[in-house]
Amino acid sequence: MDMQVPKKKLSLKERYTLMTRDLAWDTSYQPKEKVYPYAGYEGIKIHDWDKWEDPFRLTMDAYWKYQSEKERKLYAIIDAYSQSNGHLGVTDARYLNAIKLFLTGVTPLEYMAHRGFAHVGRQFPGAGARVACMMQAIDEMRHAQTQIHSLSNYNKYYNGFHDFPHMYDRVWYLSVPKSFFEDAMTAGPFEFVVSIGFSFEYVLTNLLFVPFVSGAAYNGDMGTMTFGFSAQSDEARHMTLGLECIKFILEQDPANLPIVQRWIDKWTWRGVRLLSIVAAMMDYMLPKRVMSWKEAWEIYFEENGGALFKDLARYGIRMPDCAAQIAKEKDHLSHQVWATFYNYGAATDFHTWLPDAEEMDWLAQKYPDTFDKYYRPRFEFWREQADKGNRFYNKTLPMLCQTCQIPTVFTEPDDPTKICYRETTYKGDKYHFCSDHCQHIFENEPEKYVQAWLPVNQIYQGNCFDDGVDPGAPGFDPLAAVLEHCRMVHGRDNLDFEGSEDQRNFEEWRGMSKRNA
Template identity: 55%
Template sequence: MSIESPRAAAWKKLPLKERYALLTRDLDWEPSYIDREQLYPFTRYEGIKVHDWDGWQDPFRLTVDAYCKYQAEKDRRLYAVLDGFAQGQGHLTLSDASYLNSIKLFIQGVTPLEYAAHRHFAFLARHLEGPGPRFAALCQSIDELRHTQTQIHTISNYNKYYSGFHSWSKMHDRVWYLAIPKSFFDDAMSAGPFEFLIAISFSFEYLLTNLLFVPFMSGASFNGDTPTMSFGFSAQSDESRHMTLGLEAIKFLLEQDEDNVPIIQDWVDKWFWRAYRLSGLVAAMMDYMLPKPVMSWKEAFELYFEDQMLGGLFPDLDFYGIRPPRHVDDAIAEKEHLSHQVYKILHNFSSVAAFTTKTPDHVHLDWLSEQYPGTFDIYYRPTWEKHQRIEAGGGRMFVRGLPQQCQVCQLAISFTEQDDRRKISFRRSEFRGETFHTCSDGCKWIFDREPEKYVQAWLPVHQILKGDCGGPAIPDVLAWYGIQTGDNGEYNGSPDEQFWRAWHDPSLRHGE
């Protein structure tokens, strides 16, 4: 028999709501020896007006002790799966070694964004004025750090057997195609706290999460990658909390003052297009890099964006005076083209990437023709068949040169005009006597809105030509990128492909 102190007994009886209030909001205090403006210097200059920070609703009512308990339990389950997979040589049961190219893209491109999100939500957890949003940002900051760690642990197992997994953190800072996700997040982190909330919590985690993050997890599940899929499950409840934060953030800001509406609209316009351009990499991955595809980019875009967001979310936001994002019609018009155009970039330049690519075979081309019946055979199939002919003759076409990049999204300028899908859409702006090139009306609009910001873009191609990336020749640049022989180039004949075949065909093993 145990004796409880009267305090502990009273504590247990507290209803959840009160307990939550005591452990979070009631810990806040009013500053007495400095004013609020000094304590929170970043919450005014963006022009957002907040009259009542207590108007922020927390649907989850999480406290630190409950949060840690849930997360520890999820980690235990995830690490049990990771151990089992590693001990049972689970990597041999993947659909194909080429599947791992999508996971290379993930750890190089996405995991460092999780870490960046961890850092910036920690900043918001200090600098937002209300205790409610501060606590939500704190939880998300810890989530993002946990995601970084669990992704590294999940994917590190593949580093023992496959190329391209070894220097992802350095690569994220340096390699050309990783400048696409990096510049996206740097753009958000160098904005004010409210713009960051609309950029990351709303546009990235709510509006486009099913097109940016989830496809990697679905791809894992279809291709036998149990660890990555389990990581996805382990992150799922966090992600739903983040989505709720994104929606709560936009509604809270819109409800606080009518003057906030045009500012938020502007950010929704900008960050929809930024996130959409970033999703081009995911589109390429979905249509070209999965040996067992989940669904086409077009189908995913229609289901998750057109039906769920344009059909479901935006009619609700209309109540606050928010309309669908500017340039959304350009994205819709591009849904039959995006994945093909972006994968073409990767295929042209995987000679200088930390993953490999291959020309789709006939079965794959037939699948693409089926998924894109009105366009694929006209615009894209003939080019892939030309690649097949080149390869049948023993060649492999990589571009000997460096691509022209968009000043805003940093993708190669490879997209085409709506009224002529064979014609590259070049856009340009003049600022302080200098020419700046963009890939689309969306990116040009973003550039023209804040040219002072985007003239500072670290464009990988220009940096190489300045001599700032290890030296003048491609081998110097690859060494500076941290790319080793076998990480890059063509999949067929690569070390990954050869090992995979040997592991699955004992007659190919030497010395046995």
């Protein structure tokens, strides 16, 4: 009797080979160096791309299947959340300012990451790495999209959500995330994967997602929580890819070690400077707080990161040298950055406020060595003045760091009463920095950073006004013209949370949902 032999199913490994590496070919009309022009100039030596191990062996068909499943769940929850007026369930409308910061400062980075990974996915000579980068490029696009869709619900009811891509290119503090990513994207493909794939996605990502996603969970924001969870399994894949990249590069040639170490040093520092915005958000913006920035730093960087760098020691990689300074700054960072937003609260597209008495006690308890001594006097003085109708708005523009573009607000690592000034001269021009580390990054590639688009300096050059505006006209108000150029409405999108339209509307709508009119 003939037996029907079922067609043999491909093993995962065979399937992976057929659908990834077998899709690649060697070029014959053009030399490899011309097809992959960016693969060599950074000095990284790769001898055998076949040694690349894809930790997930994910193929495109499986990828679409998983992702579409996640999308279906996500959009069902988003729909339910918006139809049931879920926005009225958040702890307080004040909370939404953290989400405005996310939409303007983080979501555009997801899109930039998409572009960056699409670029290196084209430029790596190895097919395994190309496929992995392509999938990450699609993930990042999906993250940008799901975030925009989830948060568009808030745009129907609250101010400040209306024009985030326009603001991303113009608003002063958004030049910090923007320049961070542009620095990575204008680097070579290997520096890009070390900067974004490893330093950001692996070493620092928890310090971005835990504050926002747990912050959302603590504050009743189901929309943000859901896209956070939907991105989580992708993030796990990205972290593994980042680590695989580092190990692969280091195993290929011993000469790669000093280059990779320099990139890890640079991008850990740049990432921490970027996260100073998250530090302020975590300690000052959440009505119901998750943990302090300092605690998050200790768990996710000092403990987890410490274990990671111990693991990488066998390749010769050591803890980035900036870790010593960061350990000193963790007691100060969030207070200095929130005070900066409070200073320039007339030029932010979210609302600002002072911590109340209970919040200041919490800060004092979380920061016993620094808050009462250095920061409470400042906040209490501002509170006193605000109560007298004399709220402090700093109307003079600050000096910015040439590298991280943050106003030079950070203090000397060993003296929290003195601003840290660092400067260098290059081709006859002076350049200023917030720290030794930002200065070293500049000095390593001055021709790159002399081009920095520093918002304050651009305003003074007259480049931040709408077309047709005449700065020479009588009674010209430069700050008003800058706000208009950023499409911020003065008195609606900026200034104090107390007395804002957001605050009023939220109270009124929530009242309507609980009582008969």
